[in-house]
Amino acid sequence: ITGIMEKLEPGFLPFPIFNQVARLVVMAIIDVVPVRKGLGGGVEVLLTQREESDPLWPSMWHNPGTVVRATDQDGSYKDAFERILKDELGIVAFEQLELNFVTDLFHHTRRGAEATHIYWLELTEEPRIGTFFDVHKLPDNTIETHIQIIQAATEAFQKAKAI
Numbered sequence: 001i002t003g004i005m006e007k008l009e010p011g012f013l014p015f016p017i018f019n020q021v022a023r024l025v026v027m028a029i030i031d032v033v034p035v036r037k038g039l040g041g042g043v044e045v046l047l048t049q050r051e052e053s054d055p056l057w058p059s060m061w062h063n064p065g066t067v068v069r070a071t072d073q074d075g076s077y078k079d080a081f082e083r084i085l086k087d088e089l090g091i092v093a094f095e096q097l098e099l100n101f102v103t104d105l106f107h108h109t110r111r112g113a114e115a116t117h118i119y120w121l122e123l124t125e126e127p128r129i130g131t132f133f134d135v136h137k138l139p140d141n142t143i144e145t146h147i148q149i150i151q152a153a154t155e156a157f158q159k160a161k162a163i
Helices: 002-007 015-024 078-088 144-161
Strands: 027-037 043-049 065-067 099-108 113-122 131-134
Touching (some): 027 078, 043 144, 113 144
Parallel strands (some): 027 113
Antiparallel strands (some): 027 065, 043 131, 099 113
């Protein structure tokens, strides 16, 4: 097995290999919870829905996130944030967006153990991807571990914005 692993390059791994590695080690995750003040004054979160063919969470709603890769540069998570904003939210001009750190969470998911860094991001424009939901009326098929992430982020957003 060591010989096979030595042939792999750092960075994006084929899913079957990634899935087995994730089962064995703690994965560093960046989760971003896009939020906004709703028309009724409450808080809304933007969620995206996984593909029906997703092997772990088919058709389930989740907040955007990514695994920190060995090829990501520097310690600012810039590459991870860029993947989330571009690939998951379709936001191209993101240099002016302010990502707000909430907390770290160590938890277990269907994939394995994760050390998650949680951020909230206030959106003032309608994104091209995803759907906004009232934080108190999340879809029943929201990924269970993301509910805790969403709650922590929206509480921090409410505190910062005095909502």
